[in-house]
Amino acid sequence: MAVDEAVRGQVNVREAPWYHPTGNEVALFEQCHARGLAVMLKGPTGCGKTRFIEHMAWKLGRPLITIPCHDDLAASDLIGRFLIQHNGTVWQDGPLTRAVREGAICYLDEVVEARQDTVVVLHALTDHRRLLPIDKTGETLQAAPGFQLVVSYNPGYQRMLKDLKPSTRQRFVSMDLDFPPPEQEVRIVQHESGLDEATAKGLVALAERIRQLRDRGLAEVPSTRLLIAAGALAVSGIDLREACQAAIVSPLSDEPSMVAALRDLVDATFV
Template sequence: MDMRPPEAPYYLAGGNEVALFEQCHARQLAVMLKGPTGCGKTRFVEYMAWKLGRPLITIACHDDLSASDLIGRFLIGHEGTLWQDGPLTRAVRSGAICYLDEIVEARQDTVVVLHPLTDHRRILPIDKTGEVLAAAPGFQLVVSYNPGYQRMLKDMKPSTRQRFVALDFDFPPPERECDIVQREGGIERAQAHALVTLAQRLRTLQERGLAEVPSTRLLIAAARLIGSGIPVREACNSAIIAPLSDDGPLLGAMRDLLDATLI
């Protein structure tokens, strides 16, 4: 049975990442996607799940994510105590692609439960029930993270990193980014070009202390506002510049670049 939605998620490949992912899936290899925020990692996973005809279970990682949140827990109900599978266990049972977004945000004691699924064993021990669950055919573990956020206490251990095949992502070249913004934002080519030009200029401010540069995702948000009738400057201020910083001088520099771009 084909589990794909009728229409493919829009994804414009930037290299050989589609073929690499397909080979990893066929050979039961776990995959790590590395790249800045908003550069298309999540959309890529959605597209590959569609292309491979596999269900996709996505988990947003955070500091409070526990092993029980992934694997499952006992719940007390009217009929007594019942076991409820967590999202990782559901993916293992059903042969889904399990995508852990921003894996470094999770605690290390949570991440280690993934280890038996990333080597030849492909098993998930469930200590609370005593079950050792073998991954169903089609199961694949995919994680993502933003190397720009790496810190001493927010990084993957080498013992974890080396269990994954790494695919590097970055913002698309200008012409391809224009294609994406025009298609996803529903605006004219000239407007998409102006947004991409602005992003290219704003990204140079990283050397001046801008922690996060504008992502393709932010450009699409601005494009959708423009397409709905919001004036271009207002859309850019609200969707691109304001989310990036609260620092007065940096905001002033970004607005100067906005004015220079829209002349």
């Protein structure tokens, strides 16, 4: 895999990504950044972790490099590799190395999906050393001012599969993010989808009912992201129940009895 395929993108966030704080997370993150502390964002899928880090990159005026982690992500995808070109062999920095050199915020999304040997390369960047050794070139980089390492994962989902080692977890300041309280979630759904308040309240009420099924056979519960998608479809003219089927019910389950139960909840919510 080419190095550039490992990174979703480096952006200077010029326009403020809209984010509705649910607690003291903004101030806490600002203090972590000022002190060069690595941060772990924990929370369920679609609760706003990525939007939060985009908002903070804008607020702090730092470039943001986002890396989606997966099973095939190797250390060389983060650090870089030698490439053969027409004029010889040249070194190309990976996204993590670029972030270290340029003082960017480096965000590893769903970090536990990466291989353990890949995660180990982060260790020297998460303590007082703030170093990145590049074995292939013999170079050891000191992180530029403004560099910060941020990782995220879904502890509820990952606990059933794999988790971070304690030696890795204790290198991060942990911030627990969750779905916002109903009244705040209504405002978020309204703002992001353009829905009217009454319909947004209905979607949030539906989500609250479905989230109670978390331990009753439903592996994932509806995220705020799914509610926004349903709202956007409804605003575009799609029937509200059909929008809920496409954006909420179908993404959550394929099991017939569960799908039927979810449809019943949709019908009961939007009489």
